[in-house]
Amino acid sequence: MFDADSTAFEIFPWNRNFETGIEKIDDQHKVLVEILNRLAWHFASSASELDFGHILDELLSYAAYHFKTEEDIWKSVLGQEEMVKNHHDGHQLFFVQIQMYRSSNEPEEKVMGDLFDYLTRWLAFHILESDRRMALTAKALERGVPMSEAKREVDGQLSGSVSVMVSAFLEIYGKLSASTIQLMREKMARLRAEDELAGLQREKIDAALERQASDHERQLQFLAYSDPLTGLMNRNGIVREIRSVMQQSHLEAESVALVSIDLDNFGKVNARFGEEYADRLLGLLAKRWSDVLAQGGQLARISGDEFVVLLLDSRKVEAQLHTMRLTAEQPFVLSGDSVSMGFTAGVALFPHDGACDADTVLRQADHALFRAKQEQKGGWLFVDASEQRQSAERQLLLADIRTGLADNQFWLAYQPKVNMRSGEIIGVEALIRWDHPVEGMLSPIHFLPALEHHPLNIEIGEWVIEEAFRQMAVWDSEGLHLDVGVNIAAMHLQQPGFVEKLEEILARYPHVAPQRLDLEILETAGLGELDKASSIICSCEGLGVTFSLDDFGTGYSSLSYLKQLPVKTLKIDQGFVRGALSNEDDISILKGIIGLSHAFDRKLVAEGVETREHGELLISLGCYYAQGYAISRPMEPEKMGAWKDEWKTYPEWSSGEKI
Numbered sequence: 001m002f003d004a005d006s007t008a009f010e011i012f013p014w015n016r017n018f019e020t021g022i023e024k025i026d027d028q029h030k031v032l033v034e035i036l037n038r039l040a041w042h043f044a045s046s047a048s049e050l051d052f053g054h055i056l057d058e059l060l061s062y063a064a065y066h067f068k069t070e071e072d073i074w075k076s077v078l079g080q081e082e083m084v085k086n087h088h089d090g091h092q093l094f095f096v097q098i099q100m101y102r103s104s105n106e107p108e109e110k111v112m113g114d115l116f117d118y119l120t121r122w123l124a125f126h127i128l129e130s131d132r133r134m135a136l137t138a139k140a141l142e143r144g145v146p147m148s149e150a151k152r153e154v155d156g157q158l159s160g161s162v163s164v165m166v167s168a169f170l171e172i173y174g175k176l177s178a179s180t181i182q183l184m185r186e187k188m189a190r191l192r193a194e195d196e197l198a199g200l201q202r203e204k205i206d207a208a209l210e211r212q213a214s215d216h217e218r219q220l221q222f223l224a225y226s227d228p229l230t231g232l233m234n235r236n237g238i239v240r241e242i243r244s245v246m247q248q249s250h251l252e253a254e255s256v257a258l259v260s261i262d263l264d265n266f267g268k269v270n271a272r273f274g275e276e277y278a279d280r281l282l283g284l285l286a287k288r289w290s291d292v293l294a295q296g297g298q299l300a301r302i303s304g305d306e307f308v309v310l311l312l313d314s315r316k317v318e319a320q321l322h323t324m325r326l327t328a329e330q331p332f333v334l335s336g337d338s339v340s341m342g343f344t345a346g347v348a349l350f351p352h353d354g355a356c357d358a359d360t361v362l363r364q365a366d367h368a369l370f371r372a373k374q375e376q377k378g379g380w381l382f383v384d385a386s387e388q389r390q391s392a393e394r395q396l397l398l399a400d401i402r403t404g405l406a407d408n409q410f411w412l413a414y415q416p417k418v419n420m421r422s423g424e425i426i427g428v429e430a431l432i433r434w435d436h437p438v439e440g441m442l443s444p445i446h447f448l449p450a451l452e453h454h455p456l457n458i459e460i461g462e463w464v465i466e467e468a469f470r471q472m473a474v475w476d477s478e479g480l481h482l483d484v485g486v487n488i489a490a491m492h493l494q495q496p497g498f499v500e501k502l503e504e505i506l507a508r509y510p511h512v513a514p515q516r517l518d519l520e521i522l523e524t525a526g527l528g529e530l531d532k533a534s535s536i537i538c539s540c541e542g543l544g545v546t547f548s549l550d551d552f553g554t555g556y557s558s559l560s561y562l563k564q565l566p567v568k569t570l571k572i573d574q575g576f577v578r579g580a581l582s583n584e585d586d587i588s589i590l591k592g593i594i595g596l597s598h599a600f601d602r603k604l605v606a607e608g609v610e611t612r613e614h615g616e617l618l619i620s621l622g623c624y625y626a627q628g629y630a631i632s633r634p635m636e637p638e639k640m641g642a643w644k645d646e647w648k649t650y651p652e653w654s655s656g657e658k659i
């Protein structure tokens, strides 16, 4: 009687016993039953009265149509029989009865209960008793049974067990109507309650989630932009402020000041009182400075003992710094002792001509601070104009490099490395060139320094490695098999994910063996912690790639690098080679390096071999591998094949060769 689908609740379920055997009539009965069920559902669901009235009207008009169909059929078969007339009267009575219910003054609830009781009983009786009787009689007549006999036959058929069944049906369907409506109502109420509950819960949950999200957001904002120790902004916070100031249009030139501050001797406070007291001092100082900050001033702590002040009115800088100095000098009492603090500062003013973003201005202020620390600790310095110009130029150059990379303006020249005695080519070194649309061909000295400590350096570095592999593949296809040395900045090597990136590049060139790539590490002084660098090198060597230390001998602790870094080759800095012909000291250094390479079993390549004499000297000292103008200048990759065909070593170099 009911189903998961609430609309399947039926006050009058259809039953095969209701079939009369006359298809047209049965179909119409089913429609009547469907309308009745719909009516009950509407009533139970307390839908609008208007709907209920409409459905009841629909029922009445369909009933009228149905009665007419029936009566036409009976008339055509049974003629003017008494039973046909009775049947017609029964139909008329139905309308009268319904009208009575509609105009009743009794309470609605009761009227409706009675109405449904009537409708179900009536429909059941109408179909089971009246229509079936008519249909059976009609069928008998059709079989040629005379009318009186047919009536008797049908009486017999509808008596006994069948009549018991009919009364049982009437009884059951009558009761069913009341209890089904009750059930429907309960179910409706439950559905509504569930709906409300769900709505309520959803609202509550949504509200709670929203609250939580905004709490989180606030917390995140706080964490992202503030310094938990002092409650001031952190670096991100002040950068955000600087950016928002920079976005204001009509800022007068140099009207805003950014001050970078470093506490003097904070390390000593830390050592003397311990971290906890030192932290407390930072908190107290932050509080004092916040109190004396001029209007339009913002204070941030960007790291340990470094603060930044952003002042919207740069004319107040001097006064502000004096006040801050006085407040810092007022003694702080820490564990019974009193300490006063001093600081050094660098000031950058903005906006100014040239590229100007928050990071640049911060860097400029830092730079002025750095100078101030060297020149007049305890004081402050403004960024000077030439420094500012240089920094702006660097920004322009960086932008230019970025464009150059995107427009393919960079390319790699290659310079051979050979065994001077045998003439064997042991590889080539890739050297970057910039075919600048305005400046013409630029060598690295014109643009690499600007990239120092800049992420673009890594982008270029990756491009160089990839390009070197591409070139090896091209040469291979021409039957020219060369190993390539690629220069790599120490900073790039230590970039997180370097090994994975390298692996990706190697995977793109499955036909070029990784062993053919040699990474020449530059600026070894920038390698930082050697065991970390060493583990990166080991991982890369695991992939097959080899390493050299470039410009060996120039770094101040070459020996420790040599001991700790698992590199195969040392490249002697060209300065020593160049000087060796005239300078005894350089010869001694060369000898020393050659001795070291033997002791540590590293291959040695001399750079800057400009003349035959340089080569001869190196050979006499025991260094046989070389690179330099005497062998070849760096060249376009297309020229390498022809050069190789032409190349043979000098007789002076090959004499004494024992191959």
Ligand code: C2E
Binding pocket: 415, 430, 431, 432, 443, 444, 445, 448, 461, 464, 486, 487, 488, 489, 520, 522, 550, 551, 574, 607, 608, 609, 610, 627, 628, 629, 630, 634
């Ligand atoms: P490096 O790695 O020591 O490269 C050798 C430099 O010496 C090259 O200068 C080369 O042209 C030059 N050279 C070669 N033989 C002689 C010679 O006989 N006499 C003299 N005077 N010079 C010689 P280049 O190409 O201007 O490169 C300069 C530096 O730029 C390189 O020094 C390297 O440190 C850096 N570099 C070059 N290409 C790249 C690159 O792709 N990535 C990175 N990160 N740095 C690179």
Ligand code: MG
Binding pocket: 429, 487, 520, 550
């Ligand atoms: Mg090199």
Ligand code: MG
Binding pocket: 550, 551, 571, 573, 574, 607
């Ligand atoms: Mg070098």
